[in-house]
Amino acid sequence: MTRPHAAPRRILVVCLGNYCRSPLAERVLGDLGGSAVEVSSAGLIGSWDRAHPEMTAAAAALGYDLTRHHPARVTRAMIDRADLVLAMDRSVLARLRDIAGPDTTTTLRLYLDHDRDVPDPMGRPAGEFAACARLIEAGARIHLG
Template sequence: MTDPAPRRRILTVCLGNYCRSPFAAVVLADRGGEALEARSAGLLDLWVGGTAHPQMIAAAADLGFDLTGHHPARVDREMIDRADLVLAMDRSVLAQLRPVAGPANQAKLRLYLEDGDVPDPMGRSQRAFAESAAIIVAGAAAHLP
């Protein structure tokens, strides 16, 4: 019996690991199946110990994804070292992530969307959460094995 192929490890990162990055990780894990391990983290630790944002949980459920088991975490170098690819949800997050990642990890840092930012729905309407979630789902294919 041969060993299974190694899983591709993707880390998604947003500001607080409360809305966008946890949903992106759930979508990537679902779509990538056994070939992919997806995790998420945030630059800030404001929501560590809590759950995902209730409006993002609802937006995820509307699209057929379960975000209820998510618990926010703060990104650290060990998470970045372990990942094959680190996807920032917007340019600001990418810029703040660079010093955390260190010189050896710069090549693995990318934006989730090749051509722009995933809008942050925080503090906005349920429609903004739904729109952000739809953008995340549409962008996932670019990162699947």
């Protein structure tokens, strides 16, 4: 007798533009979580057609491929479909709560524990992207336990 497989946990990761932080978090959680998770990412704003080149390079240095990432804008339907929505910083979390509304049953929280933001490296030197990438990779284990 075979035991049915549990449905993967659906995680949505959101940052401001789905250009730097959330694309990497999506890839890290997906790669490390395997078939136990179904991960997607989105942003509050933005109209880019790929992940930021510096974040793509920082991700590659850690073994993650962002070359096929296509940014998306978050919707209420995306939030409703997820079991867990992870915001990269407090301002994103506040906006997600507004979008989700008071009747949401989806868990919304920060990506990092202890009420810490993942700093946005946008417009910063390459070293900031690398530091951000390492922080995102380290933080992923919080959600995969």
